Amino acid sequence: MDHPVLFACFEKLLPLAVKWVGSMEKRILRQGVPLTELETADARVIGLREPDRIRLLPLSRAPVPNDPVLQASAAAIRFLTPATRGLALRHGILLRSDCWRDRGLIAHELVHTAQYERFGGIEPFLRQYLLECLTEGYPRAPLEQEAIATAAAAIHRPRES
Numbered sequence: 001m002d003h004p005v006l007f008a009c010f011e012k013l014l015p016l017a018v019k020w021v022g023s024m025e026k027r028i029l030r031q032g033v034p035l036t037e038l039e040t041a042d043a044r045v046i047g048l049r050e051p052d053r054i055r056l057l058p059l060s061r062a063p064v065p066n067d068p069v070l071q072a073s074a075a076a077i078r079f080l081t082p083a084t085r086g087l088a089l090r091h092g093i094l095l096r097s098d099c100w101r102d103r104g105l106i107a108h109e110l111v112h113t114a115q116y117e118r119f120g121g122i123e124p125f126l127r128q129y130l131l132e133c134l135t136e137g138y139p140r141a142p143l144e145q146e147a148i149a150t151a152a153a154a155i156h157r158p159r160e161s
């Protein structure tokens with residue numbers, strides 16, 4: 001599926017993506033584990049006020065939406081590929097098993113969680129994020145660049161004494 005087609009279908013695809021993210025988040029919040037003390041400290045530095053709400057869940061490979069159109073769209077903008085190591089579904093964070101407890105990756109996904117909160121929910125965040133991926137491309141999308149920079153600054157901060 002190419003980008004002009006995705007653009008044309010964006011308003012139809014977005015609600016499917018929102019629904020998928022919402023159901024994945026529910027599952028992760030049910031099955032996942034809380035952040036460690038260090039990850040919680042990272043979350044606070046990143047700006048999350050309620051790190052206790054966050055859950056991490058390991059998966060052997062990146063999840064695939066059941067809807068074939070959604071699946072193709074996610075692959076086309078590289079939102080989800082076999083190379084996806086982690087994914088923030090608002091307060092639920094998926095980590096590929098071989099990246100489990102990878103501090104830098106978790107910090108990156110926590111910045112996306114903070115972005116969901118800043119935009120005020122799944123729909124407004126995804127609208128902005130997916131449009132950026134469509135127009136700028138992943139990983140040049142500004143929200144992606146913010147995640148990369150903020151996560152690096154958070155985990156390389158001077159140690160509190």
Ligand SMILES: [Zn+2]
Nearest residue numbers: 108112144147
């Ligand atoms: Zn990212």
